[in-house]
Amino acid sequence: MTYLVNGDPDLARIGERVVDIIASRTLYDTSYLRPDSDFEADLGIDSVIMESVLASVREHFGLAATGLRSGPATIGELVAAVGAAVAGASGAGADSASASVAGSASAAGGASAPAAESAPDPVLDAVVTAAMRQTQYQRHQLPSDADLESELGIDSVVVTSVVAEAAERLGLPGGTTPDEIRATTLRGLADALRRTTPSSGPSGDHRPAGPGAEAGTPPAAASRAADGWDDRSMKDFTEQRDPDLFAKTRSFAAYLRSRERERLYWYGMPLHSRCANRAVIFDELEGRKREFLMFASNNYLGLANHPAVVEAICDATRTYGATHTGSRFIGGTNMLHKELERRLAAFKRRPAAIVYPGGYSANLGAISALVKSYDTLVVDRLNHMSIVDGARLSGATRKIYRHNDMADLERVLSRSVKEATGGRLIVADGVFSMHGDVCDLPEIVRLAKAYDARVLIDDAHATGVLGARGSGTAEHFGLKGEVDLELGTMSKTLAGMGGFVVGEEEVVEYLRYYSNSYVFAANIPAGVAAGLIASLDVIEAEPERVKRLWTNIGTLRDRLLEAGFDLENSQSAILPIVIGDERRAMEMGRAVRARGLFCQTVVYPGVPLGDARLRVSVTCEHTPEDLDLAAEIFVDAARETGVLPPAG
Structure with missing residues (x-):
C-alpha cells in the first residue's frame, strides 16, 4: 500500500492509519483523536504505551527501527513525522510533509475507515470500529471474513462488548441475540445486527444515534416465564451504558437480590471453621x-490444616512480623522468599523460580512482560481468565484454538508464521479449572518445536495433583525440561497465597525487572512464605x-x-x-x-x-x-x- 501521491506523502491516508493505530493501542474512539490532541496531557498516553504506538506505526509504514524516536507531542506531529519518513524513504523531501500537515491531519482526525476502498457499509464499519477498541487491533488486522476465535482471538466475552458498542453506534437496541452469538466473523456480526431491526432503506442504512438520542441503553428487559422466572443472566449487565457510571450497579443489585431470595446465588458465604472435608x-x-x-475447596492434599504448615506460619510471623510493606525491589524481600523460590525450582526441577503476589498476577506479569504488540499469543479457548487478561494487557495478536484440538492448534500456528514476524507463545492450562480435563501437552510441545514457538503451561490445578510427585503436568507426561515456562498458584494445593513461574534463569531474571505485577506490588508476607516451604516439605515427605x-x-x-x-x-x-x-x-x-x-x-x-x-x-x-x-x-x-x- 502506497502513501505517496505524485511523490508527496498522502497525509490524509497516513493520518487515518495513525489514528487507527492509536485507537487500537489506547481503546479511544477515533472521533476523540484530534490532530492537536497532546499524547500526555489530553490522552494520558505514557512512555510505555507511546513506545507501543510508535513500534506499531513503524511496522505498519515499513519504517526503520530507529525512526520516530524524537517523541512527537501531538497526533498531528506524529502524522507529520510519518509523512516525512515516508517521503524520505522514497527520496521526496520532508518539507512538503511538514508544510501541509495541519490541513491534511485535520482531515485525518476522527477518521475511521480507509479512503473509498469499497462501497461503505455503516453496519460493518461500526462492528469493525468497535472490534478495534475492544481488541486493540488495527483496522488492517481485522479482515471482515476472518474467524473470530481462531484467526482474530476474539472470544465470546469480547464479542458481547463488540456487539453492544456497535449497536450503540448504530442506535440499535441493546442486548445480544442468538444470531450474534452464533456469528463466527465480523461480517456475520454485522449481518446479525442488520436483522435485529428494520433497516431505514433498501441498503440497510442504519445511522448512529445523534446527540439527541436517548443515553444509556438498559439491559434487555426480563422475559418472564409462566412461573415468573427471570431468564436474564449476569451477561445482561456487562454492557449497560448510562451517563451515570453506577446505573449498571443498581440494575444488577435488583437482579442479585432476587436470585438470593430464591436461594440460587449463594456466593461468598463466610466460613466459621477450618475448610476440611x-x-x-x-x-x-x-x-x-x-x-x-x-466439595468446593482446592485444598487437594489437605495441607491448609496440616500442623507443620500452621506452625511454620505462626513461628515466622512472630519472628518477622505481619508483613514487610514493600515490593521485592524495595524492602520487601525476606530470606524466606529466596528460600521459597529455591524450593519451588527444585520441586519443579527447573533452574529458577520467581514468586508473584498471586497466581492471577503471575499470568498478567509474565505474559505482558514477554509478549508485545508485534508478537502472537496462541491460547486454548477454555484458558483461565488470568491468561485472557494477560493477553489483553500485552497488546499482542491473540489467536484462539479450539479446546484441546491439536489439528486446530497447528492450523493457527501455521497461519501465524505466515502472517507475523514476531515471536509466538502458546499458553494453556495444565488442568482446565471448570472442566477438569488435561491439556494435550505432548502435542503442544511437538508443535511448538515445529513452528518455533515457546510454551507456558498454567499448573494452578495440576500442582500437587498430576505426576507421581505431584509436581504437575510436565511430570505427568514425562516432559520435564521440555516446557519453557511452568506457572502455578500457591493458594490451592500449596495452602498459601501467591503465584510463581519456573524456567530458565535468564528468563526468570528478565521477568523480575519487566513484570509490573512483581516490580510494583507488595510480596506475600514472610509467614506465608514459611507455610509454603512447609507445604513442600509435607508433599515430599508424604507421597501417600x-x-x-x-x-x-x-x-x-x-x-x-x-x-x-x-x-x-x-x-x-x-x-x-x-x-x-x-x-x-x-x-x-x-x-x-x-x-x-x-x-x-x-x-x-x-x-x-x-x-x-x-x-x-x-x-x-x-x-x-x-x-x-x-x-x-x-x-x-x-x-x-x-x-x-x-x-x-
Whole structure:
C-alpha cells in the first residue's frame, strides 16, 4: 500500500492509519483523536504505551527501527513525522510533509475507515470500529471474513462488548441475540445486527444515534416465564451504558437480590471453621451457621490444616512480623522468599523460580512482560481468565484454538508464521479449572518445536495433583525440561497465597525487572512464605497424600458416571457435573446445599451461556463415607430438579 501521491506523502491516508493505530493501542474512539490532541496531557498516553504506538506505526509504514524516536507531542506531529519518513524513504523531501500537515491531519482526525476502498457499509464499519477498541487491533488486522476465535482471538466475552458498542453506534437496541452469538466473523456480526431491526432503506442504512438520542441503553428487559422466572443472566449487565457510571450497579443489585431470595446465588458465604472435608458456613440468607460436606475447596492434599504448615506460619510471623510493606525491589524481600523460590525450582526441577503476589498476577506479569504488540499469543479457548487478561494487557495478536484440538492448534500456528514476524507463545492450562480435563501437552510441545514457538503451561490445578510427585503436568507426561515456562498458584494445593513461574534463569531474571505485577506490588508476607516451604516439605515427605487423592477421585467419578452424569473428560480432582441450562444448574445447586453438601454452581461468566454446571472438587481428606454420601446427595438432587430421570 502506497502513501505517496505524485511523490508527496498522502497525509490524509497516513493520518487515518495513525489514528487507527492509536485507537487500537489506547481503546479511544477515533472521533476523540484530534490532530492537536497532546499524547500526555489530553490522552494520558505514557512512555510505555507511546513506545507501543510508535513500534506499531513503524511496522505498519515499513519504517526503520530507529525512526520516530524524537517523541512527537501531538497526533498531528506524529502524522507529520510519518509523512516525512515516508517521503524520505522514497527520496521526496520532508518539507512538503511538514508544510501541509495541519490541513491534511485535520482531515485525518476522527477518521475511521480507509479512503473509498469499497462501497461503505455503516453496519460493518461500526462492528469493525468497535472490534478495534475492544481488541486493540488495527483496522488492517481485522479482515471482515476472518474467524473470530481462531484467526482474530476474539472470544465470546469480547464479542458481547463488540456487539453492544456497535449497536450503540448504530442506535440499535441493546442486548445480544442468538444470531450474534452464533456469528463466527465480523461480517456475520454485522449481518446479525442488520436483522435485529428494520433497516431505514433498501441498503440497510442504519445511522448512529445523534446527540439527541436517548443515553444509556438498559439491559434487555426480563422475559418472564409462566412461573415468573427471570431468564436474564449476569451477561445482561456487562454492557449497560448510562451517563451515570453506577446505573449498571443498581440494575444488577435488583437482579442479585432476587436470585438470593430464591436461594440460587449463594456466593461468598463466610466460613466459621477450618475448610476440611467438612466446614461450618454462616448461611447469610437464613441467618444461621450450618455444617456442610465440603466439595468446593482446592485444598487437594489437605495441607491448609496440616500442623507443620500452621506452625511454620505462626513461628515466622512472630519472628518477622505481619508483613514487610514493600515490593521485592524495595524492602520487601525476606530470606524466606529466596528460600521459597529455591524450593519451588527444585520441586519443579527447573533452574529458577520467581514468586508473584498471586497466581492471577503471575499470568498478567509474565505474559505482558514477554509478549508485545508485534508478537502472537496462541491460547486454548477454555484458558483461565488470568491468561485472557494477560493477553489483553500485552497488546499482542491473540489467536484462539479450539479446546484441546491439536489439528486446530497447528492450523493457527501455521497461519501465524505466515502472517507475523514476531515471536509466538502458546499458553494453556495444565488442568482446565471448570472442566477438569488435561491439556494435550505432548502435542503442544511437538508443535511448538515445529513452528518455533515457546510454551507456558498454567499448573494452578495440576500442582500437587498430576505426576507421581505431584509436581504437575510436565511430570505427568514425562516432559520435564521440555516446557519453557511452568506457572502455578500457591493458594490451592500449596495452602498459601501467591503465584510463581519456573524456567530458565535468564528468563526468570528478565521477568523480575519487566513484570509490573512483581516490580510494583507488595510480596506475600514472610509467614506465608514459611507455610509454603512447609507445604513442600509435607508433599515430599508424604507421597501417600497424592495416592489417596487419586483413590478418592476414582471412587467419586465412578459413582457419578454410573448414575448417568456428564463429567466431560475430567482427568483431575475437578469433576464437572455438566447441566447446560443455567436455571436448572442453579436449582440443582440449591437442592444440593439443602441436603448439606456445598460445591460450586458455575454459570456465566465462569462458563459460556448454555454450559452451566456444578463444579465438584475432591481432596485427599474426604473419607469413603463422605464420598458415598456425596454421590447419594448429587443423585437425589438431580432427580428432584429433572437433571436425572426419576428412580425406577
